[in-house]
Structures are given as C-alpha cells and as structure tokens.
Amino acid sequence: MTWVTGADGSPYGVTNLPYGVFRHGEREPRIGVRIGDFVLDLAGAEAAGLVLAAGALGRPTLNEFMALGRPQWTAVRRRVTELLTDPAHRPAVQPLLAPLDQVRLLLPFEVADYVDFYSSEHHATNVGKIFRPGQPPLLPNWKHLPIGYHGRAGTVVVSGTPVIRPTGQRATPQGPVAGPSVRLDIEAEVGFVVGVPSPLGRRVPVDDFADHVFGVVLVNDWSARDIQAWEYQPLGPFLGKSFATSVSAWVTPLDALGDAFVPAPDQDPPVADYLRDVPHLGLDLRLEVWWNGERVSQPPFAGMYWTPAQQLAHLTVNGASLRTGDLYASGTVSGPERHQVGSFLELTWGGAEPVKFAGGETRGFLEDGDSVTVTATAPGPDGTTVALGEVTGTILPAR
Structure with missing residues (x-):
C-alpha cells in the first residue's frame, strides 16, 4: 500500500516504479520515478538526504545511476518503496511529487549503441x-x-x-x-x-x-x-x-x-x-x-x-x-x-x-x-x- 493518492491499484504502483527523466517548469532535466499519476523527483530526494546514490540521481540522464550496478539499483528501489509506503515519510516526500500532466518527459538515457x-x-x-x-x-x-x-x-x-x-x-x-x-x-x-x-x-x-x-x-x-x-x-x-x-x-x-x-x-x-x-x-x-x-x-x-x-x-x-x-x-x-x-x-x-x-x-x-x-x-x-x-x-x- 502507498500513501500516494490514486496510486494503489494503478499499473504504476509501488510494484512498478519505473525511472524517467523529466522537466518541470523552467527547471533543468531531473531523474524521477513514476508512482500513479505523479513523478517523484529523485534529484530533490537525494539532495534532501532521503535517498543515497553517490550523487547519480542529480544528473540529467540515467546513465551515471545505471552504471552503479545492481546492488545500488536494488538499494535505491528498496528505499524509494519505503519512502512511498511509510506514512512517516509523507511530509518530507509529498512536496517532491509533481503531477504527471505538469511535466515534460525526456529521453531517459543517453544511447551509447x-x-x-x-x-x-x-x-x-x-x-x-x-x-x-x-x-x-x-x-x-x-x-x-x-x-x-x-x-x-x-x-x-x-x-x-x-x-x-x-x-x-x-x-x-x-x-x-x-x-x-x-x-x-x-x-x-x-x-x-x-x-x-x-x-x-x-x-x-x-x-x-x-x-x-x-x-x-x-x-x-x-x-x-x-x-x-x-x-x-x-x-x-x-x-x-x-x-x-x-x-x-x-x-x-x-x-x-x-x-x-x-x-x-x-x-x-x-x-x-x-x-x-x-x-x-x-x-x-x-x-x-x-x-x-x-x-x-x-x-x-x-x-x-x-x-x-x-x-x-x-x-x-x-x-x-x-x-x-x-x-x-x-x-x-x-x-x-x-x-x-x-x-x-x-x-x-x-x-x-x-x-x-x-x-x-x-x-x-x-x-x-x-x-x-x-x-x-x-x-x-x-x-x-x-x-x-x-x-x-x-x-x-x-x-
């Protein structure tokens, strides 16, 4: 169960949590995770100390985060799941959620080959x-x-x-x-x-x-x-x-x-x-x-x-x-x-x-x-x- 409004029962619920890159208003491109009809700003979450990924979540593409390897991928996913399911984290995390219809989605990674x-x-x-x-x-x-x-x-x-x-x-x-x-x-x-x-x-x-x-x-x-x-x-x-x-x-x-x-x-x-x-x-x-x-x-x-x-x-x-x-x-x-x-x-x-x-x-x-x-x-x-x-x-x- 997640405390995010409308996300329970969604095919983009906490069992999914896909990664993307988005632009919100005039801000620079940011890495995010989709939860229901919202995007969680992972760059903001890492800057606030809510999740740790060696600074890779503050980049404009997923490449640096993807290069960290499976142990780091698993740890971040576990932590994001915790942030989105434990109501104790809601006050800190909710301001980092942007409605999906207010963001522009970008190419999520730089394609090498x-x-x-x-x-x-x-x-x-x-x-x-x-x-x-x-x-x-x-x-x-x-x-x-x-x-x-x-x-x-x-x-x-x-x-x-x-x-x-x-x-x-x-x-x-x-x-x-x-x-x-x-x-x-x-x-x-x-x-x-x-x-x-x-x-x-x-x-x-x-x-x-x-x-x-x-x-x-x-x-x-x-x-x-x-x-x-x-x-x-x-x-x-x-x-x-x-x-x-x-x-x-x-x-x-x-x-x-x-x-x-x-x-x-x-x-x-x-x-x-x-x-x-x-x-x-x-x-x-x-x-x-x-x-x-x-x-x-x-x-x-x-x-x-x-x-x-x-x-x-x-x-x-x-x-x-x-x-x-x-x-x-x-x-x-x-x-x-x-x-x-x-x-x-x-x-x-x-x-x-x-x-x-x-x-x-x-x-x-x-x-x-x-x-x-x-x-x-x-x-x-x-x-x-x-x-x-x-x-x-x-x-x-x-x-």
Missing part, C-alpha cells in the same frame, strides 16, 4: 513469405543464432517525438526511383537498456544478463519497407531503418518484472553452448498496438524464440564491449495469429489486405498524420499488473 534483433519466429516466417514467396521463409541460420543489425543511436527518440516520413531509393517496375517512402511501417518491440559496461574482448555469458541490464523500454522501430526491400541485400537494413526509432519515456527496472519471467519456447536444433540459458526464460509481456486510436493488434512477447539473455550473450560473443546506455531491441514481436502481429507489413499482408477502421477509412501502410501507440503490461506480484511506459509517434510529411 543500438542493436536490433530479429527474434520472433512468427515474424521472421511472415516476412520471409512476403519478401521471398516460393522460397523457405526462414533462412538456414535463423535457428542457430539471434539475427540482428547494428542501428543508429543518434536517431533514437523519446515517445511523442514526431516522425518525418523518410526519403530514399525504392524499386518500381520502371526501375529505381528516389523519393519519400510509400510503404512506411512500424515494428512493435521490447528494448533492453544496459547499465553496467563490459571490457573489450570479454564475453558476457547468459547467466550475467541481470548484472548488466538495468531495465526495459518499449520500442517502435519505424521501417520504410520499400526502401528496405531495395537496399537490404546483401548487407541488410540501412536507410529503411535508421531515420527514427522511438522508445518509451519510462524504463521499467528488471526488479519490477520478477513475476513476469516464464519458460521460453523450446529451441530445436540445440543451440551453441554460449547460448544455452538455464533456466530458459522469456518475459510474459502483453503488447497492444493502437493505430489512430483503434487497437489493431495484441502481440505476445512470451513466444519470442530468442531470449533477452541469449541476445546479450550473442551480442558480446565476439568480444564486443558493452557501454552504459547501450540499447538492444528484441525485433518485431509477433504471435501466430494475424491479430497478434507487430508490424503493418504482416497485418495487411504487404498492403494486399488493408485494415478498415471504424470510420470507414482503410490503410495498407502509414499515411501522413497517422499516429501509432504501443503499450504493454506484465503480471506483477500478488495479482498486480505492471505497465510499461507507452511509446507513441505521429507521421509528418517528408521534407
């Missing part, structure tokens, strides 16, 4: 059928290693940032042309934020996942399918992906998701030794995709073939170092049914089966002015629900 994986068997199969009809949908390597690509950290933006329609080359029956994308899409994903770095040359084993990963964000990896289809062979995604990747403003700590870990799908053939995670666990995250205010899909993250721990192990198996603020995303989350897919490429089957909205409009891909929101929830302790911060974006015309 960005890697995007391709870990849903259902998504990979659907894309293979659409892009390579008449051929095996899964390429021979797909079940042997988590496929991924290195993205562009500088175009990761916080939820609510408008997305400008990208321009590039695309194929037409008359040959390649340059211009705005006409097959603009989404990818509903889950991202993992690295706190503790690793040195160059050292692998991070699957068992060390929770020692390095601070928390989870929702991700929309916007994708220009026409640009992607022309450029991706033989080297993979480039301009079709690098123009924008949106992330939620709240980072849900791993400690808030302890009740959401569930057995992951069986893997056949057996994976390489460095990818064997015992127990083999995924996360029971239930995503929803909203297109212009209408829910069009409910992707289930629990069915992802490659787990977050395996992705991290593969990312570093060649000795690549981790840096505080690294972001790696799961790839599109899709289930076996059409209403469970995480991209409009799949939802409309390459645009051939457009979505019809309640007002009569139809869409094959995104049009200028369209808005997309991805939300997610997870089971929490004692029957509670934990909400991950939503990620929203609106399409603006090409420039």
Whole structure:
C-alpha cells in the first residue's frame, strides 16, 4: 500500500516504479520515478538526504545511476518503496511529487549503441513469405543464432517525438526511383537498456544478463519497407531503418518484472553452448498496438524464440564491449495469429489486405498524420499488473 493518492491499484504502483527523466517548469532535466499519476523527483530526494546514490540521481540522464550496478539499483528501489509506503515519510516526500500532466518527459538515457534483433519466429516466417514467396521463409541460420543489425543511436527518440516520413531509393517496375517512402511501417518491440559496461574482448555469458541490464523500454522501430526491400541485400537494413526509432519515456527496472519471467519456447536444433540459458526464460509481456486510436493488434512477447539473455550473450560473443546506455531491441514481436502481429507489413499482408477502421477509412501502410501507440503490461506480484511506459509517434510529411 502507498500513501500516494490514486496510486494503489494503478499499473504504476509501488510494484512498478519505473525511472524517467523529466522537466518541470523552467527547471533543468531531473531523474524521477513514476508512482500513479505523479513523478517523484529523485534529484530533490537525494539532495534532501532521503535517498543515497553517490550523487547519480542529480544528473540529467540515467546513465551515471545505471552504471552503479545492481546492488545500488536494488538499494535505491528498496528505499524509494519505503519512502512511498511509510506514512512517516509523507511530509518530507509529498512536496517532491509533481503531477504527471505538469511535466515534460525526456529521453531517459543517453544511447551509447543500438542493436536490433530479429527474434520472433512468427515474424521472421511472415516476412520471409512476403519478401521471398516460393522460397523457405526462414533462412538456414535463423535457428542457430539471434539475427540482428547494428542501428543508429543518434536517431533514437523519446515517445511523442514526431516522425518525418523518410526519403530514399525504392524499386518500381520502371526501375529505381528516389523519393519519400510509400510503404512506411512500424515494428512493435521490447528494448533492453544496459547499465553496467563490459571490457573489450570479454564475453558476457547468459547467466550475467541481470548484472548488466538495468531495465526495459518499449520500442517502435519505424521501417520504410520499400526502401528496405531495395537496399537490404546483401548487407541488410540501412536507410529503411535508421531515420527514427522511438522508445518509451519510462524504463521499467528488471526488479519490477520478477513475476513476469516464464519458460521460453523450446529451441530445436540445440543451440551453441554460449547460448544455452538455464533456466530458459522469456518475459510474459502483453503488447497492444493502437493505430489512430483503434487497437489493431495484441502481440505476445512470451513466444519470442530468442531470449533477452541469449541476445546479450550473442551480442558480446565476439568480444564486443558493452557501454552504459547501450540499447538492444528484441525485433518485431509477433504471435501466430494475424491479430497478434507487430508490424503493418504482416497485418495487411504487404498492403494486399488493408485494415478498415471504424470510420470507414482503410490503410495498407502509414499515411501522413497517422499516429501509432504501443503499450504493454506484465503480471506483477500478488495479482498486480505492471505497465510499461507507452511509446507513441505521429507521421509528418517528408521534407
């Protein structure tokens, strides 16, 4: 139970406590924790001696705090929980609460590197059928290693940032042309934020996942399918992906998701030794995709073939170092049914089966002015629900 008005029963209650960075009025950016419909100013709390984090909570991003490591993360979370549940702390803490509708949420961490994986068997199969009809949908390597690509950290933006329609080359029956994308899409994903770095040359084993990963964000990896289809062979995604990747403003700590870990799908053939995670666990995250205010899909993250721990192990198996603020995303989350897919490429089957909205409009891909929101929830302790911060974006015309 918390003494914060309206927070009991909220998916942002004391079993959640996600971290973010906000601006309140003319003040400088500050680290905060969401509780119900309020933000607790952790910079102010540390300055008042209510919580201790070696001064890291007074910074304008989460990076310095994330670098402190799991013992410090756990200690701060325990202390914040105490501050928000013990009525004796209310007089000191209540002045540090700001209503959510009075603050502006910012990108919560400085992104060091960005890697995007391709870990849903259902998504990979659907894309293979659409892009390579008449051929095996899964390429021979797909079940042997988590496929991924290195993205562009500088175009990761916080939820609510408008997305400008990208321009590039695309194929037409008359040959390649340059211009705005006409097959603009989404990818509903889950991202993992690295706190503790690793040195160059050292692998991070699957068992060390929770020692390095601070928390989870929702991700929309916007994708220009026409640009992607022309450029991706033989080297993979480039301009079709690098123009924008949106992330939620709240980072849900791993400690808030302890009740959401569930057995992951069986893997056949057996994976390489460095990818064997015992127990083999995924996360029971239930995503929803909203297109212009209408829910069009409910992707289930629990069915992802490659787990977050395996992705991290593969990312570093060649000795690549981790840096505080690294972001790696799961790839599109899709289930076996059409209403469970995480991209409009799949939802409309390459645009051939457009979505019809309640007002009569139809869409094959995104049009200028369209808005997309991805939300997610997870089971929490004692029957509670934990909400991950939503990620929203609106399409603006090409420039």
